[in-house]
Amino acid sequence: MTTPRGDCAEHTPDSPASAGTTGPRRVRTIGFGLAMLAVLFISVVLRPGATSLGPVLAEVSSSLSIDESTSGILTALPGLMFGLVGFIAVRMGQRAGLSLTIALSLVVVVLGLVLRPFSTSFWGFMPLTALALGGMAVGNVLVPAWIKRHGGLHTVALMTLYSMFLTVGGSAGSGLASPLAGAAGATGALGDPADGWRWALAFWGVVAAVPMVLWLLVARHTGHDFPGTPAQDRPDRPLWTSPTAVFLMILFGFQSMNAYVQFGWLPQMYRDAGLDANLAGTLTAVVAAMGVIGGLIMPTVIDRSRTLAPWMIGFGALTTAGWLGVLIAPAEGALIWSLLLGVGGFAFPTAISLIPARSRQPHVTARLSGFIQPYGYLVAAIGPMAVGMIHSALGNWTLVLILLACSGVVLAVAGLRVSGRIFVDDEVQA
Structure with a gap:
C-alpha cells in the first residue's frame, strides 16, 4: 500500500526494501x-x-x-x-x-x-x-x-x-x-x-x-x-514482445495522427466547403475544447473501470462518423462533425493516462513511455504529410476522408486490446 509522503522524506526506489533493486539510491x-x-x-x-x-x-x-x-x-x-x-x-x-x-x-x-x-x-x-x-x-x-x-x-x-x-x-x-x-x-x-x-x-x-x-x-x-530495476533471474524482455505495449502505441499513434490532421487540415476542409476562415478556425477550436474535457474525465474513468471496451468502441465509432460527416455534408453539419471528432479525440488523454495505468513498476512506466510516444509520434507525423500529398495529387478530399474514417476502426481495435486491466510488467517479465 502506498503511504502519503511528506516534503523531503527519504525513501529507496520502487519497493519498501531497497534490497533486490539495482543501484538503489536515496x-x-x-x-x-x-x-x-x-x-x-x-x-x-x-x-x-x-x-x-x-x-x-x-x-x-x-x-x-x-x-x-x-x-x-x-x-x-x-x-x-x-x-x-x-x-x-x-x-x-x-x-x-x-x-x-x-x-x-x-x-x-x-x-x-x-x-x-x-x-x-x-x-x-x-x-x-x-x-x-x-x-x-x-x-x-x-x-x-x-x-x-x-x-x-x-x-x-x-x-x-x-x-x-x-x-x-x-x-x-x-x-x-x-x-x-x-x-x-x-x-x-x-x-x-x-x-x-x-x-x-x-x-x-x-x-x-x-x-x-x-x-x-x-x-x-x-x-x-x-527508478531502479528490481533484481530478477532474467532481465525484462523488449517491449515489442508485449501485445499491450504494441497496441497502446498503435492507439497513441493513430489518435495523434488524427489530431495533427485536424489541427493542420480540418480548417482548410471546412473552408473548401464554403465556410469562412473565422468559422473554420472556431470549429477546429471546438475539437480542441472537447479534448480538455477528455483530459479531465478519462484518468478517473480508467482508474475506476474494470474495462474500457465501451469507451474504445465509442471513440472509434465517433471518429469514423465525424470524418464521414465532413465527407458527406461538411458545411451543413460542421458543428456536429467537430463535436463527434472532439469526443472521439478523448482517445488521446486515454492513451496518455494508460501509460502509468497499464504498468505497475515505475521503471516499466519509463520504458513504456519511451516506447509508445516516439513510435507513436512518428506514425502521427506521417498523417499530415500524406494528407497534403494525396490532396495535392487528386485535388479533392474524398480519398483522404475515407482513409481517415477507416482510422477510427484501427483506434477501436487497438483500444479494445488495451481496455482490460492487463499490465505490461507481466508480459515482459513472464
Missing part, C-alpha cells in the same frame, strides 16, 4: 503542492511551441523568405522531433535522473523558443525550432514516468492535471498566436508591424521559464530519481 520526495504546480506548468508549455507556429506561418514565411515546400518541413517537424528525440529520453533520464533531465529539457525549450523569433533566415529558425521541440519531446516521455514515480496516492489526480492541461496549452498556443502578433504589431514593439509574429512566438519561451525554475527546484529536492 531519493527525497516532494510534497503534493510542489508536484501539482510542477506538473501543471510543464503540461501547459509542452505544446504551444509547436501549435503557435501554424497561425502565423504565413508571416514567418514572408519575413524569412521561406517558400511553400520549405514551410511544409516546419509543419512536419513537431511529430518528427517528438518521435526521434523521444527514443533517447529514457536513457537521458537514467543518467541524470527524471527530475533533473526534465528540468534541463525545459532550459532547452526556453532557449529555443526565446531565440528562434529573432532569426533572420530559415537556417537559423529551423534549428532553434528543432531544439525547442527536442526539449518538449523529453518532457513528453518522462513526465508520465515521473508522475508514476512520485505521484503515490495522487497519481490519478496528477495524470488528470497533466492530460487536461496538455490540451489547454496546445489550444492556447494556436488561439493566442494571431492576437499576440496583432497586438505586438500594432504597438510597434519590434519596429516593423509585420514582425509582430516574433513576439507571439517568443511569448511562450518566457512562459516556459516558470516551469523551468519549478523543475530545477524539484530536481534539487529529489536527487537522482530514475
Whole structure:
C-alpha cells in the first residue's frame, strides 16, 4: 500500500526494501503542492511551441523568405522531433535522473523558443525550432514516468492535471498566436508591424521559464530519481514482445495522427466547403475544447473501470462518423462533425493516462513511455504529410476522408486490446 509522503522524506526506489533493486539510491520526495504546480506548468508549455507556429506561418514565411515546400518541413517537424528525440529520453533520464533531465529539457525549450523569433533566415529558425521541440519531446516521455514515480496516492489526480492541461496549452498556443502578433504589431514593439509574429512566438519561451525554475527546484529536492530495476533471474524482455505495449502505441499513434490532421487540415476542409476562415478556425477550436474535457474525465474513468471496451468502441465509432460527416455534408453539419471528432479525440488523454495505468513498476512506466510516444509520434507525423500529398495529387478530399474514417476502426481495435486491466510488467517479465 502506498503511504502519503511528506516534503523531503527519504525513501529507496520502487519497493519498501531497497534490497533486490539495482543501484538503489536515496531519493527525497516532494510534497503534493510542489508536484501539482510542477506538473501543471510543464503540461501547459509542452505544446504551444509547436501549435503557435501554424497561425502565423504565413508571416514567418514572408519575413524569412521561406517558400511553400520549405514551410511544409516546419509543419512536419513537431511529430518528427517528438518521435526521434523521444527514443533517447529514457536513457537521458537514467543518467541524470527524471527530475533533473526534465528540468534541463525545459532550459532547452526556453532557449529555443526565446531565440528562434529573432532569426533572420530559415537556417537559423529551423534549428532553434528543432531544439525547442527536442526539449518538449523529453518532457513528453518522462513526465508520465515521473508522475508514476512520485505521484503515490495522487497519481490519478496528477495524470488528470497533466492530460487536461496538455490540451489547454496546445489550444492556447494556436488561439493566442494571431492576437499576440496583432497586438505586438500594432504597438510597434519590434519596429516593423509585420514582425509582430516574433513576439507571439517568443511569448511562450518566457512562459516556459516558470516551469523551468519549478523543475530545477524539484530536481534539487529529489536527487537522482530514475527508478531502479528490481533484481530478477532474467532481465525484462523488449517491449515489442508485449501485445499491450504494441497496441497502446498503435492507439497513441493513430489518435495523434488524427489530431495533427485536424489541427493542420480540418480548417482548410471546412473552408473548401464554403465556410469562412473565422468559422473554420472556431470549429477546429471546438475539437480542441472537447479534448480538455477528455483530459479531465478519462484518468478517473480508467482508474475506476474494470474495462474500457465501451469507451474504445465509442471513440472509434465517433471518429469514423465525424470524418464521414465532413465527407458527406461538411458545411451543413460542421458543428456536429467537430463535436463527434472532439469526443472521439478523448482517445488521446486515454492513451496518455494508460501509460502509468497499464504498468505497475515505475521503471516499466519509463520504458513504456519511451516506447509508445516516439513510435507513436512518428506514425502521427506521417498523417499530415500524406494528407497534403494525396490532396495535392487528386485535388479533392474524398480519398483522404475515407482513409481517415477507416482510422477510427484501427483506434477501436487497438483500444479494445488495451481496455482490460492487463499490465505490461507481466508480459515482459513472464
